[in-house]
Each structure stands twice: as C-alpha cells, then as structure tokens.
C-alpha cells in the first residue's frame with residue numbers, strides 16, 4: 001500500500017507535509033534544489049527584514065538629496081550582517097523569481113519586522129516576484145512597561161492588516177508563544193485575515209560574555225525537546241481557529257513530524273535539523289513518516305491529521321493542567 005502524504009497548507013496543495021523553514025539553507029537556488037530533490041514539499045525563504053527595506057529607502061533618499069558621490073560612502077554604513085544574510089530588497093525579489101523558476105514546489109517569501117511603515121508595502125512586490133504565499137514574522141520584544149497586552153497585540157494585528165491589504169496571496173503569521181491569552185490572540189489574527197499560523201517563532205536569547213562584559217548574540221540550534229511547546233498549542237488551537245497551522249521549532253525526526261500531524265498541524269517545518277544534517281535528512285524523515293503511517297494502517301496524512309488534537313484525543317486534559325500535580329509529585333531522583 002502506498003500512503004497518500006498530500007496535505008493542504010494556506011490553500012496550497014503540498015505533496016507531503018514536510019517543508020523547509022526559513023534559514024540560510026533556503027537562501028540560494030543550489031540548496032533549494034537539494035531540498036526539493038530530498039523531497040520537501042515547500043520552502044520558506046529567509047526573511048526580508050524591515051531594517052533592510054528602510055535602510056535602502058534611506059540610502060535612496062540620501063542619494064537624491066546629496067548626489068551620487070555620497071552614495072558609496074553611505075553604503076559602507078550599517079547592516080553588514082543583514083547584507084550578508086540576504087542582500088537587500090532588490091536581490092530578494094530576484095531570489096524569489098530565481099527560486100520560482102528553478103523549483104516545482106511552492107515558494108513562500110518571508111517579511112520580518114515590527115513597526116507599521118512603508119516597508120510593509122514590499123509585500124506586494126514579493127507577490128509580484130512570484131511568491132506563492134507570504135509568511136509574516138513579527139519579532140517583537142516589548143520592553144515598555146506602559147505598553148499593555150492589547151497595545152502589543154494591536155501592533156501584530158495592524159501589521160497583518162496592512163500586509164493583507166496589499167496582497168492577494170495567502171498570508172501566514174509566524175508568532176511566538178508569549179501572549180497572555182494565546183488562543184484569543186490566534187483568533188484575533190484569523191479575524192484580521194491570517195490564512196495560517198506558524199507556531200512558534202524561536203526567540204534567540206542573548207548571552208553575556210564574562211571576559212568582555214558584553215551582551216553577545218548566541219544562536220543555538222534547537223533540539224527535539226522543543227517540539228513539545230508547539231505540539232501542545234497546535235493541539236489546543238486546531239479546533240478553535242479556522243486556519244492552516246504549521247509547526248516549527250524542534251522538529252528533527254519523523255516522530256516529531258508525526259506528532260505535529262497528529263495534534264493537527266497541516267505542515268511540519270524544519271530548519272535546525274536540516275542545517276545540522278543537510279537536505280538529505282528530509283528523505284529519511286519522509287520515509288519514516290510513510291512507514292509509520294503504513295504500520296498503523298493509515299491510508300493518508302489527511303486521515304490521521306488532528307486525531308490527537310485537544311478536541312479528539314482520548315485524554316485531552318493532558319494538554320492542560322490535569323496530570324500536572326501528579327507528574328511533579330511522582331518524579332523520582334536519586335537525591336530526592
């Protein structure tokens with residue numbers, strides 16, 4: 001028996017649920033082709049950042065104000081690391097077109113920012129460059145003690161509405177878990193037009209260099225342990241919000257992908273595992289997914305998807321407070 005792995009995410013027909021999440025691996029055509037050959041069903045390109053778009057807008061207006069001589073000097077200025085990651089808005093549009101020309105699978109572009117400004121209009125250009133859908137990543141660390149929960153939530157909603165107004169392709173919102181009422185926030189996002197939620201963004205925690213006494217960026221790749229947070233929340237949200245759900249964060253193995261599907265994810269996205277093990281890891285994961293489904297007599301991904309969501313699981317309380325006290329009380333250690 002061949003298992004039908006197809007799934008639908010953001011209205012896009014995917015040949016299987018495994019997608020490559022936004023990372024340097026999705027940043028050039030060569031590795032995109034390797035990902036496609038390994039079997040991934042779709043790719044999310046690295047983000048185009050608000051700072052890159054605004055940076056270019058500032059440089060263009062400087063050029064117009066001061067003349068061409070000042071341009072080269074100004075260009076030497078800020079954002080070198082962003083320019084290394086992906087080389088600015090115009091290149092980003094070319095990257096989308098190149099990916100679309102080279103690949104048969106859907107290509108999702110990603111916009112990353114926090115404030116409502118002219119940069120949001122770039123969404124339209126990403127659509128025109130051929131993106132099949134858009135992922136909006138609001139990487140916002142609210143530090144103002146006078147900003148209320150609704151103030152912060154409205155920033156997400158405003159950005160989403162502005163992007164939705166400028167495009168006709170589907171838009172997924174990539175969010176983190178840090179909302180007082182995540183289910184309410186998810187519902188508000190869907191009401192504001194989100195076609196899907198990508199759960200969860202991974203906030204990179206800075207470290208302190210004890211010799212230099214400086215805050216240092218520190219990017220650690222994820223481990224499979226981290227998948228439990230998206231698993232819980234996809235299970236909870238599956239039957240509460242009418243939109244596509246993608247799992248990201250901690251998906252490393254076929255088991256992780258299967259669990260994400262069981263709780264109700266429409267797509268399973270991978271970055272760290274592919275960066276660590278290379279694109280060919282996708283082939284192994286997909287083989288593992290197929291053989292588990294076959295062994296458990298499922299004919300298709302659609303048939304099993306969501307069968308362990310909070311509304312469908314035989315013991316849904318396990319996703320919330322139940323078992324919590326018993327789990328703590330029964331923990332055993334050689335020292336306790």
Ligand SMILES: Cc1cc2nc3c(=O)[nH]c(=O)nc-3n(C[C@H](O)[C@H](O)[C@H](O)COP(=O)(O)O)c2cc1C
Pocket residue numbers: 021022023024045046047048110112137174200201202219221222223248249250251269270271272273275
């Ligand atoms: C080196 C690196 C670069 C990334 N760049 C982006 C990015 O540009 N935009 C984005 O939305 N997510 C980005 N991510 C986050 C991933 O897409 C993914 O959501 C996150 O790493 C969690 O998935 P994982 O556990 O499979 O790594 C990046 C992750 C890594 C490790």
